[in-house]
Amino acid sequence: xxxxxxxxxxxxxxxxxxxxIKCEQNLGHDTMYWYKQDSKKFLKIMFSYxxxxxxxxxxxxxxxxxxxxxxxxxxxxINSLELGDSAVYFCAxxxxxxxxxxxxxGTRLTVV
Amino acid sequence: AQxxxxxxxxxxxxxxxxxxxxxxxxxxxxxxxxxxxxxxxQHLQLLLKYFSGDPLVKGIKGFExxxxxxxxxxxxxxxxxxxxDTAEYFCAVNARNGATNKxxxxxxxxxxxxx
Numbered sequence: 001x002x003x004x005x006x007x008x009x010x011x012x013x014x015x016x017x018x019x020x021i022k023c024e025q026n027l028g029h030d031t032m033y034w035y036k037q038d039s040k041k042f043l044k045i046m047f048s049y050x051x052x053x054x055x056x057x058x059x060x061x062x063x064x065x066x067x068x069x070x071x072x073x074x075x076x077x078i079n080s081l082e083l084g085d086s087a088v089y090f091c092a093x094x095x096x097x098x099x100x101x102x103x104x105x106g107t108r109l110t111v112v
Numbered sequence: 113a114q115x116x117x118x119x120x121x122x123x124x125x126x127x128x129x130x131x132x133x134x135x136x137x138x139x140x141x142x143x144x145x146x147x148x149x150x151x152x153x154q155h156l157q158l159l160l161k162y163f164s165g166d167p168l169v170k171g172i173k174g175f176e177x178x179x180x181x182x183x184x185x186x187x188x189x190x191x192x193x194x195x196x197d198t199a200e201y202f203c204a205v206n207a208r209n210g211a212t213n214k215x216x217x218x219x220x221x222x223x224x225x226x227x
Contacts, residue, residue: 033214041222042220043156043202044217056214092215100146100206103155103156104155105154106155
């Protein structure tokens, strides 16, 4: 069983479209994250949810909206996609009292 | 603000050579430190982690790292690399503040091992 799974793995879309990336973890963790990895492989946290509550919201355009329907899911919705949004987006999870995180396989988003 | 620096952006080694990748962090409080590896086209995997205790930590695949508090460093080492170690390596610091628990990553070091 995959611990942290994301769908889709690849996403190619046109500028201006709205798209969603889904993430699910079966580890029983209470904290989930979205990280963005740019073309230079730099990783930066975007959001963090703990027990469905948003606890970290880095400087991210408000076109990005995370949604956590329950502890095991954290979806990322992106409105009005721009070329600069092209990146690999990683979902991750951890237990708040145990450090480190397990990462999903990543979603490679390409905006054309 | 917390930050992590990896000074080696690209390292090329021959098989059986020894490896040391540098990592320095900037954070005033108690830190938890990690090394992650990202094989080509794959996701991040945890290599090893330091929380407390023995500053020399051993991870998977023969990797180890040493936490030197006075130098704010957490360098990754492996005595003898293999071609399969070719990957991107990321050092990370866990910035823990109350309920927040986020990883701050370095810019990564691309290791290429030549057979």
